[in-house]
Amino acid sequence: MAETVRAPSSDAAPAGARHRWLAMAVLLVAGFMNLVDVTIVNVALPSIEADFNATASQIEWVVAVYILVFALCLIPGGRFGDMLGRRTMFIAGVMLFTFGSALCGLAPDIAWLVGARVVQGVGGAIMIPQTLALVPALFPPAERGAAFALFGLSAGLASVSGPLLGGVLIGADLWGLGWRPIFLVNIPVGVLAVLLALRFLPRVARRADVGIDTVGILLAGAALLMVVFPLIEGRSLGWPLWCFGLMVLSVPVAGAFVAWQRRQGRLGRPELLPAALLANRSYLVGVGLTAVLFSGIPGFFLILALFLQNGFGLTPLQSGVTTVPFSGGVLLASVIAGRLGNRFLRQRITAGASMLSLGMIWLMVQVLGVGDTVQGITYLPALTLAGIGLGTAISPLFNTVLASVSGADSGGASGALQAFQQVGGALGIAIVGQVFFSRLDGGAVNGSVAAQAAYASAFTTALVYPVLSFGALAVLVWLLPAPRPVTPAGFQASR
Numbered sequence: 001m002a003e004t005v006r007a008p009s010s011d012a013a014p015a016g017a018r019h020r021w022l023a024m025a026v027l028l029v030a031g032f033m034n035l036v037d038v039t040i041v042n043v044a045l046p047s048i049e050a051d052f053n054a055t056a057s058q059i060e061w062v063v064a065v066y067i068l069v070f071a072l073c074l075i076p077g078g079r080f081g082d083m084l085g086r087r088t089m090f091i092a093g094v095m096l097f098t099f100g101s102a103l104c105g106l107a108p109d110i111a112w113l114v115g116a117r118v119v120q121g122v123g124g125a126i127m128i129p130q131t132l133a134l135v136p137a138l139f140p141p142a143e144r145g146a147a148f149a150l151f152g153l154s155a156g157l158a159s160v161s162g163p164l165l166g167g168v169l170i171g172a173d174l175w176g177l178g179w180r181p182i183f184l185v186n187i188p189v190g191v192l193a194v195l196l197a198l199r200f201l202p203r204v205a206r207r208a209d210v211g212i213d214t215v216g217i218l219l220a221g222a223a224l225l226m227v228v229f230p231l232i233e234g235r236s237l238g239w240p241l242w243c244f245g246l247m248v249l250s251v252p253v254a255g256a257f258v259a260w261q262r263r264q265g266r267l268g269r270p271e272l273l274p275a276a277l278l279a280n281r282s283y284l285v286g287v288g289l290t291a292v293l294f295s296g297i298p299g300f301f302l303i304l305a306l307f308l309q310n311g312f313g314l315t316p317l318q319s320g321v322t323t324v325p326f327s328g329g330v331l332l333a334s335v336i337a338g339r340l341g342n343r344f345l346r347q348r349i350t351a352g353a354s355m356l357s358l359g360m361i362w363l364m365v366q367v368l369g370v371g372d373t374v375q376g377i378t379y380l381p382a383l384t385l386a387g388i389g390l391g392t393a394i395s396p397l398f399n400t401v402l403a404s405v406s407g408a409d410s411g412g413a414s415g416a417l418q419a420f421q422q423v424g425g426a427l428g429i430a431i432v433g434q435v436f437f438s439r440l441d442g443g444a445v446n447g448s449v450a451a452q453a454a455y456a457s458a459f460t461t462a463l464v465y466p467v468l469s470f471g472a473l474a475v476l477v478w479l480l481p482a483p484r485p486v487t488p489a490g491f492q493a494s495r
Contacts (some may be wrong), residue, residue: 015095018279022487024147027131028154029193030094033186035155036126037101038066039162039327041302043320044179046309047170051178052110056437058238061114063302064429068228069121071422072221075415077121078129080210086130086137087201091194093127097191105177105184129415137204167317179316207356215266216272219257224423226250231430235438273416277405282481284400287417289480291424293353293393293473295467298425299432300360306436309365310453312374322376322383329387330394337395345396345403346477352393353474356458360467364460372452393473428465431472436462 041063049059054478063427081089093212100119107113135147169181177184227250237243265275277283301323308322333352340348362382398417405413439458 001025001348012479020143022196023123023134023138023202024150025198026193026196027134028088028089028150029189030127030159031151032154033193034097034128035158035184036162036165037120037124037411039184040151040166040182041066041322042298043163043166043316044182045302045305046319047179047316048110048113049306049310052113055236056433057232058110058114059306060162060302060429060433060437062110062117063298064228064232064426064433065114066121066124067119067298067422067429067464068224068426069118070125071419071426072217072224073122073125074129074419074422076217077126077211078133078415079270080126081130081133083212084335085204086134087197088203089126090130090201093123093125093130094193095281096122097127098186098194099123100388101183101186101190104178104267105182105187107180109114126241130325134201134204137202157331158331162325163320163323164317165320167315167320170316174327186444192228193256198289204428209268211303213261215272215273216257216264216495219253219260220272223250223253224426228426228430231427231434240472242269251354265470272415275411277416280402283401283413285476285479286397287420289473289476290397290401291395291420291427291478292469293390294421294424294430296356296360296469297390297428298429299428300463300466302429303432303436303459307455307459308374308376311452311459314359314371314374314376318376322379325380325383325391328386329384329389331387331390333388334395337392342396342399345400346480348396349393349400349477350389350474352389353470353477354394355392356386357389357467357470357474359383360463361471364463364467367456369458370452374466389470399475400477404481405434408481428469432462435465 033453045059045062048054048062052058077089077093097120100116100121100123103116104113105115132151139147165185166182169185170179172181174181226246230246234240234243260272261271261278264271264273304323306320309316310318313340314322337348359382362380362385366378401417402413436458439461440454
């Protein structure tokens with residue numbers, strides 16, 4: 001039986017968790033499963049598109065809906081852990097994520113798959129906040145640094161192995177299932193994680209003083225959908241006036257969200273985003289810049305997979321191998337960033353964002369000169385440079401943003417920062433996808449010379465947005481005040 005413990009103070013050792021490293025392994029497996037799922041799907045998109053004869057907007061939704069739902073449910077997921085128990089919500093999240101994975105793998109059509117990705121997103125948002133929050137209940141202070149470092153290592157390995165695993169599973173065509181095993185593989189892993197969690201994870205005392213801001217969640221979700229939905233669907237619908245009307249209406253809805261959060265703060269009621277953070281200009285600018293950074297990443301991998309597989313006929317495995325240098329660069333730079341600590345934060349952000357932008361420009365130049373075939377090795381230097389840039393920028397950007405937040409708000413600020421990271425990703429998919437598919441000649445036959453030229457043109461045109469967004473970050477980060485040294489305990493970035 002799992003032992004009930006109280007969450008320890010910063011200088012206390014946990015009162016239970018005799019098998020803490022086994023429990024830690026369970027948390028790492030769950031986090032790894034979620035991160036692999038994020039990266040593995042990109043490799044499968046062309047296969048899914050062909051299997052379901054899906055439209056461009058439907059393919060975008062397969063990726064964007066997971067990120068959007070994950071972002072909206074991330075903070076409430078953490079609050080539910082406080083209210084109902086971290087262990088209970090971790091197990092519930094893993095079960096829901098696993099069930100969503102099964103629904104994805106059994107999807108009979110694209111609409112079912114998109115709906116199943118919603119279930120996955122909710123499960124992931126419930127599961128992930130508990131993984132970090134359970135560490136203090138498992139480890140004494142002297143061991144927590146090593147435990148948190150394992151999350152970073154796991155994230156790096158997931159980003160590298162995800163595209164490769166996806167390519168191998170799709171290429172193997174297990175039992176004639178094509179792309180479906182990329183989701184079905186989560187079922188045995190999830191079941192094992194639940195069984196081990198029931199045995200080894202401790203029960204942490206619940207907090208009766210925590211509530212959920214339901215109205216805030218609904219307002220935030222409505223404002224985001226009013227922007228993302230028109231950007232993804234507008235092109236296929238012929239850009240009717242109501243698409244522009246929705247985007248305009250998102251502004252007053254966002255204003256209503258801010259007003260509601262301030263009201264909740266005045267009345268001492270639960271807030272989705274603490275009112276103190278809304279009054280913190282440096283923090284708001286920082287989360288905006290974080291969204292800008294991550295708006296250029298998921299959309300890039302979406303169009304890269306389509307460019308390589310649909311445009312030039314690479315297999316899913318070849319496509320996955322092509323992206324590995326980017327993930328390797330992120331992992332390498334993250335290790336170096338850990339050694340630099342909190343020194344030269346804004347300088348490192350500028351350097352990282354500049355390398356990202358230059359890597360994308362290099363890639364654009366290479367693609368502009370492409371012939372009738374592509375070799376993944378050709379793009380290794382540019383992708384490696386871009387990956388090193390992302391790994392260089394992430395850690396100092398998070399530290400800089402959180403440096404302006406008081407200790408009392410650090411937990412909420414970290415959760416909101418991760419949520420804005422995901423929001424940026426969803427918006428970026430909508431923007432990059434809109435440019436890519438608008439430029440692409442839909443009448444071109446995959447693999448033909450006309451299709452190759454069309455995909456190359458669409459890819460390079462869509463890359464303009466990431467180039468500009470990363471370049472803007474390199475300059476705009478200097479609007480933030482010089483940060484004081486800070487290390488956000490228990491905070492983990494995900495690509």
